[in-house]
Amino acid sequence: MTVTVPDAELSASPSVSPRFVRRLMRRPLAIVCLAYLAILVVIAVAAPMLLPHVGTERAGDLGTALQGPSAAHPLGVDSLGRDVLQRLLVGTRVTLVGVVEAMAVVLALGIPIGLVAGYLGGKTDRAIIWLADLVLSLPAIILVIVVLSVFPQSVTAAMVTLGVLAAPGLVRVVRAATLPVREQLYVAAARVSGMSRTYIITRHVLPRVMGPIVVQASLLAATALLVQTGLAFLALIAAPPEPSWGGMVADGVGALFQQPWLIWPPGLAIALTVLAFGLLGDAVRDAGTEGWSAKSALPLGDKHRSAPTRAAAAVPARINDSLLSVRDLTVSYATPTGPIRAVDGVSFDIARGETVGVVGESGCGKTTTALAIIALLGGGGRIDSGHVLFDGRDLAALSESELQAVRGTEIGYVSQEPMVALDPAFRIGWQLAEAVRINTGMSRAKSKRRAVELLEQVQLPEPHLVARRYPHELSGGMAQRVVVARALAGEPKLLIADEPTTALDVTIQVEILDLLRTLQRDRAMAIMLVTHDLGVVADMCDRVVVMYAGQVAERADVKELFGTPHHPYTRALLASNPHNQHNSAVLPTIPGAVPMPGSWPQGCHFQPRCARATDQCGSDEIPLLKIGASHEARCLYAHQIEGV
Amino acid sequence: MANTSVDAMGAPLTRSRRGRAIRRRGTSGGRLASLLARRMFTAVPLLLVVSSFNFLLLSLTPGDAARQMLGSSGTPEQYEALRRQLGLDLPVYEQYWGWLSSAVSGDFGNSITSGTPVLESITSRVPVTLSLIVGSLLVSVVVGVSLGVFSAVRGGVIGRAVDALALLSWALPVFWVGSVLVVVFAIKLEWFPALGYVPFTESPQEWARSLVLPVTALSLGSVAAVVKQTRESMLDVLGSEYIRMAAANGVSRTSLIYRHALKNAAIPVVTVLGVQTIGLLGGAVLIESVFSVPGLGSLVVGSALAHDIPTVQAVAVFFTVVVVVVNLSVDLAYGLLNPRVSAA
Numbered sequence: 001m002t003v004t005v006p007d008a009e010l011s012a013s014p015s016v017s018p019r020f021v022r023r024l025m026r027r028p029l030a031i032v033c034l035a036y037l038a039i040l041v042v043i044a045v046a047a048p049m050l051l052p053h054v055g056t057e058r059a060g061d062l063g064t065a066l067q068g069p070s071a072a073h074p075l076g077v078d079s080l081g082r083d084v085l086q087r088l089l090v091g092t093r094v095t096l097v098g099v100v101e102a103m104a105v106v107l108a109l110g111i112p113i114g115l116v117a118g119y120l121g122g123k124t125d126r127a128i129i130w131l132a133d134l135v136l137s138l139p140a141i142i143l144v145i146v147v148l149s150v151f152p153q154s155v156t157a158a159m160v161t162l163g164v165l166a167a168p169g170l171v172r173v174v175r176a177a178t179l180p181v182r183e184q185l186y187v188a189a190a191r192v193s194g195m196s197r198t199y200i201i202t203r204h205v206l207p208r209v210m211g212p213i214v215v216q217a218s219l220l221a222a223t224a225l226l227v228q229t230g231l232a233f234l235a236l237i238a239a240p241p242e243p244s245w246g247g248m249v250a251d252g253v254g255a256l257f258q259q260p261w262l263i264w265p266p267g268l269a270i271a272l273t274v275l276a277f278g279l280l281g282d283a284v285r286d287a288g289t290e291g292w293s294a295k296s297a298l299p300l301g302d303k304h305r306s307a308p309t310r311a312a313a314a315v316p317a318r319i320n321d322s323l324l325s326v327r328d329l330t331v332s333y334a335t336p337t338g339p340i341r342a343v344d345g346v347s348f349d350i351a352r353g354e355t356v357g358v359v360g361e362s363g364c365g366k367t368t369t370a371l372a373i374i375a376l377l378g379g380g381g382r383i384d385s386g387h388v389l390f391d392g393r394d395l396a397a398l399s400e401s402e403l404q405a406v407r408g409t410e411i412g413y414v415s416q417e418p419m420v421a422l423d424p425a426f427r428i429g430w431q432l433a434e435a436v437r438i439n440t441g442m443s444r445a446k447s448k449r450r451a452v453e454l455l456e457q458v459q460l461p462e463p464h465l466v467a468r469r470y471p472h473e474l475s476g477g478m479a480q481r482v483v484v485a486r487a488l489a490g491e492p493k494l495l496i497a498d499e500p501t502t503a504l505d506v507t508i509q510v511e512i513l514d515l516l517r518t519l520q521r522d523r524a525m526a527i528m529l530v531t532h533d534l535g536v537v538a539d540m541c542d543r544v545v546v547m548y549a550g551q552v553a554e555r556a557d558v559k560e561l562f563g564t565p566h567h568p569y570t571r572a573l574l575a576s577n578p579h580n581q582h583n584s585a586v587l588p589t590i591p592g593a594v595p596m597p598g599s600w601p602q603g604c605h606f607q608p609r610c611a612r613a614t615d616q617c618g619s620d621e622i623p624l625l626k627i628g629a630s631h632e633a634r635c636l637y638a639h640q641i642e643g644v
Numbered sequence: 645m646a647n648t649s650v651d652a653m654g655a656p657l658t659r660s661r662r663g664r665a666i667r668r669r670g671t672s673g674g675r676l677a678s679l680l681a682r683r684m685f686t687a688v689p690l691l692l693v694v695s696s697f698n699f700l701l702l703s704l705t706p707g708d709a710a711r712q713m714l715g716s717s718g719t720p721e722q723y724e725a726l727r728r729q730l731g732l733d734l735p736v737y738e739q740y741w742g743w744l745s746s747a748v749s750g751d752f753g754n755s756i757t758s759g760t761p762v763l764e765s766i767t768s769r770v771p772v773t774l775s776l777i778v779g780s781l782l783v784s785v786v787v788g789v790s791l792g793v794f795s796a797v798r799g800g801v802i803g804r805a806v807d808a809l810a811l812l813s814w815a816l817p818v819f820w821v822g823s824v825l826v827v828v829f830a831i832k833l834e835w836f837p838a839l840g841y842v843p844f845t846e847s848p849q850e851w852a853r854s855l856v857l858p859v860t861a862l863s864l865g866s867v868a869a870v871v872k873q874t875r876e877s878m879l880d881v882l883g884s885e886y887i888r889m890a891a892a893n894g895v896s897r898t899s900l901i902y903r904h905a906l907k908n909a910a911i912p913v914v915t916v917l918g919v920q921t922i923g924l925l926g927g928a929v930l931i932e933s934v935f936s937v938p939g940l941g942s943l944v945v946g947s948a949l950a951h952d953i954p955t956v957q958a959v960a961v962f963f964t965v966v967v968v969v970v971n972l973s974v975d976l977a978y979g980l981l982n983p984r985v986s987a988a
Binding site for chain 1: 686689690693694697698701702811812814815816817818819820823824826827831883884885886887888889890891892893894895896897899904907908911922925926929930933934944945947948949951952953956957959960963964966967968971981982983984
């Protein structure tokens with residue numbers, strides 16, 4: 001076997017590449033930190049040579065003692081008449097030497113042990129991690145003091161001990177960074193091609209984990225500096241007259257009452273150096289993760305959400321006698337490259353007690369539409385225009401606190417993934433009781449009983465026991481029943497069920513749908529059922545809204561839609577539905593995929609996947625064409641298409 | 645068809661499920677117990693390592709520790725006496741065994757400098773250091789968590805200000821901050837005493853006043869760490885699906901933030917608090933010297949400077965015990981907050 005394959009993979013292996021260094025160098029903060037540290041190193045080397053008398057000077061001109069900054073002494077004079085600036089410069093050496101010693105030990109121990117633990121895994125890994133945790137739980141400063149009680153004034157003994165005690169922190173970081181690298185293809189390929197373990201670790205793994213090492217090392221250097229100056233402050237190392245930053249702070253504290261200035265120069269020197277290490281680490285990390293997307297925003301509406309300022313008055317409070325009338329709803333998500341439209345002028349109605357299905361493939365904007373109704377888009381989503389008329393009010397124009405009163409009380413919501421819809425830290429009974437309390441104003445004791453009743457209504461056996469469980473102690477089907485129970489807590493007029501069965505086993509799916517049907521019948525509650533399964537629609541719904549790429553493609557009574565679909569997309573969906581297939585037939589699929597929001601084609605959104613598309617389909621916006629009393633389709637040729 | 649299908653939660657399965665539920669609850673308690681057992685199990689080697697550390701170092705010391713302690717001034721008689729007192733004429737393992745067997749019965753030997761039992765000077769100083777540490781811990785929790793929640797919910801300018809403050813309090817050495825506090829609040833404004841410590845039994849009010857500045861200086865770093873962690877995990881939790889779904893079913897903003905999100909976000913904060921408490925032990929050593937507070941920290945520094953090895957060693961053992969207790973409490977708090985009690 002030749003090694004050409006691993007070579008090809010190797011070229012793709014990310015590491016501390018020139019590109020990374022360039023990215024780092026583009027950050028002014030990183031350059032400032034590096035320059036500052038470089039100057040410190042020069043001072044540490046040169047100052048004791050240029051100012052040889054300072055290191056052993058016991059006292060200067062006592063007449064000038066405790067003078068503030070002056071032309072002769074830019075940083076003032078200490079309590080023994082010595083120049084503060086000179087001592088600060090000369091003291092840089094012992095301070096930095098301590099840091100270097102500690103870091104040498106940390107790196108010498110941390111990197112190889114961490115690499116070995118991460119690369120070998122198994123028992124070796126577990127033993128190393130156990131030991132690392134053990135060492136990390138030792139009180140480090142106390143042990144360093146123990147060492148100094150045996151080796152008085154030894155900077156090296158103290159800092160080596162600190163290095164040993166801090167190394168496990170680096171071990172953990174290196175190990176964590178090595179674990180995923182070990183699984184990379186190019187490492188596996190190197191292994192297969194017979195390279196030695198040492199070679200693989202040093203050549204292929206180490207460069208890849210350098211980033212985290214540099215980040216952690218700079219943080220540890222900052223810690224080492226703080227410990228070194230602390231020990232010098234306590235005179236445990238660098239005893240007088242030797243100048244050191246920590247010792248100078250101690251001198252300053254001694255003369256605090258006479259001259260408060262003296263603690264500032266060494267204090268600032270320490271703080272700036274710690275900051276330089278810390279900010280350098282930050283810059284390295286940021287340069288390494290450049291291009292990652294920012295964290296998604298809170299889904300919580302803004303507390304002071306101002307009602308949209310557009311002309312809401314132009315819309316009648318109620319269109320026909322529907323419970324919910326969505327009119328020209330347009331939603332977009334904010335992205336770094338500008339807003340992207342996800343829902344484009346969607347309209348539909350739901351009457352009281354009626355079940356309306358919203359169908360379409362993933363990415364058609366069904367969930368976005370559902371969340372927009374209760375104004376909980378999150379992730380930078382917002383309603384650009386349109387109205388959500390619910391029982392006489394436009395929800396899109398309500399304030400956050402008004403919406404809060406609608407959610408749960410008038411509209412219940414059941415989501416796709418029951419296991420992540422319940423708060424893991426609270427018992428089921430508590431969560432249900434809270435929903436009851438908030439949405440009905442019941443007392444605490446009553447709401448607890450009501451919670452158990454609700455669990456009974458969603459046909460959970462032994463509701464008392466279920467109420468005492470935590471979400472992680474439930475199966476998916478049980479959790480979805482609980483989620484349904486919570487949505488019912490406020491006895492809402494409308495239940496929005498967003499793919500309520502997608503995450504469940506087939507037998508459980510049927511039961512949850514049965515449950516929804518029963519509940520609807522008993523309570524005369526309207527349901528908006530979001531699904532991609534036409535079988536479910538045929539089973540449950542009175543009317544159907546077919547969505548495609550952010551638009552309504554077709555809208556009809558369920559019988560009409562299944563009997564005489566007029567949109568090519570609906571026809572394709574029906575054809576690809578396994579429920580309609582005879583055993584012998586090969587299941588047809590719709591070629592292509594739903595275009596992502598932001599890349600919708602001109603004209604008809606479905607035209608690139610449509611067998612009937614003509615040039616005309618790609619030119620203008622296609623309107624919804626009326627086909628029957630309550631049947632519309634967004635297709636130029638809707639009238640020519642009939643029957644399945 | 646659907647009605648006849650066997651429900652995974654149907655009646656026939658009920659009994660076995662109840663059994664499983666009970667067993668499950670049993671094991672989740674059992675997991676906590678085993679976690680605690682493991683902590684205790686690691687506590688033993690931890691204490692052995694710390695206590696034997698000193699003996700190991702002494703045996704490694706070039707020359708003789710007794711010689712080093714006496715310096716050039718000691719007479720041969722003094723030298724021999726010190727050797728015997730330290731037990732240096734015995735092999736290392738016998739020295740350690742001797743120390744360990746008397747330590748188990750509460751005898752940590754006598755201080756070399758004062759001649760009094762080490763245990764006495766430790767117990768008299770424990771309340772002082774404990775006041776400092778517990779005070780700083782309380783400040784870290786109260787201030788750290790409220791600022792963290794506040795900056796997570798508000799973000800923007802306040803978030804950045806908290807960030808800058810956190811960075812600064814991390815960079816400024818604790819002994820220096822302590823000194824500045826003394827200059828401003830004790831010398832200039834004269835609000836608090838500059839130095840010293842008043843025992844609680846003497847005057848609770850003066851005790852509190854004498855603690856304000858040292859606790860402020862000591863807690864600054866851990867407040868910063870708690871703020872950062874609280875904000876991170878609050879943002880994380882507030883972005884989660886279960887918060888959105890609770891909101892979708894009418895749960896108020898206040899309850900979402902202060903009940904649902906905070907309880908979930910508190911889990912990693914507890915871990916950070918544990919680490920910070922151990923850091924506070926180290927910080928107390930420095931702060932007690934700045935404020936001339938007669939606690940364990942100033943005891944260990946003074947003893948180290950005077951080569952009073954029995955005292956240093958006993959304080960190190962005591963601090964290790966504190967670390968073990970802190971880790972145990974973190975585990976317990978973790979178990980209370982997180983019903984899943986995943987092994988740490």
